[in-house]
Amino acid sequence: DIQMTQSPSSLSASVGDRVTITCRASQNINSCLNWYQQQPGRAPKLLIYSASNLQSGVPSRFTGSGSGTDFTLTISSLQPGDFATYYCQQSCGTPPNTFGQGTMLEIK
Amino acid sequence: EVQLLESGGGLVQPGGSLRLSCAASGFIFNNYAMSWVRQAPGKGLEWVSAISGSGDNTYYANSVKGRFTISRDTSKNTLYLQMNSLRAEDTAVYYCVKEPVAVGPGWFDPWGQGTQVTVSS
Numbered sequence: 001d002i003q004m005t006q007s008p009s010s011l012s013a014s015v016g017d018r019v020t021i022t023c024r025a026s027q028n029i030n031s032c033l034n035w036y037q038q039q040p041g042r043a044p045k046l047l048i049y050s051a052s053n054l055q056s057g058v059p060s061r062f063t064g065s066g067s068g069t070d071f072t073l074t075i076s077s078l079q080p081g082d083f084a085t086y087y088c089q090q091s092c093g094t095p096p097n098t099f100g101q102g103t104m105l106e107i108k
Numbered sequence: 109e110v111q112l113l114e115s116g117g118g119l120v121q122p123g124g125s126l127r128l129s130c131a132a133s134g135f136i137f138n139n140y141a142m143s144w145v146r147q148a149p150g151k152g153l154e155w156v157s158a159i160s161g162s163g164d165n166t167y168y169a170n171s172v173k174g175r176f177t178i179s180r181d182t183s184k185n186t187l188y189l190q191m192n193s194l195r196a197e198d199t200a201v202y203y204c205v206k207e208p209v210a211v212g213p214g215w216f217d218p219w220g221q222g223t224q225v226t227v228s229s
Contacts (some may be wrong), residue, residue: 034215043203044153046217055217086151091213093160095167097143099153 002026002090006100008056012108017078021103023071023088026079032092035064038085038102047086048073110134110218112204117223124194124227130187130204130220131224137185138162141207143216146200146225156202157189160211167208173196194227201225 003026013019023033031051036044046055048064051071061076075082088100116128128144143158157178160166166178178189187204201224206219 032213036216038153043219043222045219046135049208049215062117089110089153089155089215091215093144093213095155095158095213096169097155097158097213097216098157102152 001096002029002092002097002098004088004090004100006086006103008053008103009101010104010106010108013078014051014108015078015080019075019078019105021073021086021105023066023073025069025071029090030070031067031093032090033066034065034089034091035073036089037082040084040089042088043048050105052077075092078105080107089107112206112218112220114202114204114220114223117202119226119227119228120194121229122195124130124223125190125192126194128189128191128202128223128225129202129205130189132185132187132204132206137180138182139210141210141212141214142180142187143205143207143212144187145203145216145219146198146203147203147222148197148200151200155199158212159187160212164192165211168196191225194225196227199225199227 005024033051035048037043052064113131159178175193179188197210201222204220208216
């Protein structure tokens with residue numbers, strides 16, 4: 001199975017900061033990488049699909065990049081509603097569609 | 109609007125069974141693969157099982173293989189997860205998710221609100 005490793009596991013930042021979360025796959029997954037945001041007590045929400053495509057309705061301050069094994073999610077200017085947990089997920093080949101362990105973004 | 113509504117969760121003893129349902133609306137149900145994803149208390153997301161749009165192909169995480177069965181009923185626009193031989197480690201919120209194509213894998217959007225399954229004596 002393909003393993004996904006996110007870093008950091010947690011991150012403290014302030015409103016207006018630019019933050020970057022990384023996700024590394026254990027093997028080449030081309031651009032089969034998706035990002036989700038989960039607010040406490042809520043279901044996850046798709047932010048980015050296929051590495052760099054912004055899901056409809058998601059603010060443009062979220063950008064995804066990368067291919068192969070290394071990917072990043074960047075939030076250009078943090079807003080109060082962005083403090084949440086972020087997960088990457090690979091969707092290449094046959095399942096399992098493994099998730100990273102998550103990155104908790106907290107207010108500094 | 110695409111909507112997914114899970115039901116069937118609850119408290120069950122170890123070794124017991126439970127069937128989860130996910131009522132889908134707002135899209136042509138058999139045109140899309142569907143999956144179940146779970147989240148144990150305080151933990152991350154774990155993909156559990158997937159089924160193709162036709163229902164011909166099913167996939168399972170190693171942790172549930174042989175105990176869980178995914179199925180779908182096109183006439184009712186409903187996805188199911190039959191869970192047998194439940195263990196304490198199956199305790200989680202279970203989410204129903206839609207995939208973007210008939211035969212996955214793909215990204216998950218949208219997600220249902222989740223249904224809580226608690227396995228405890």
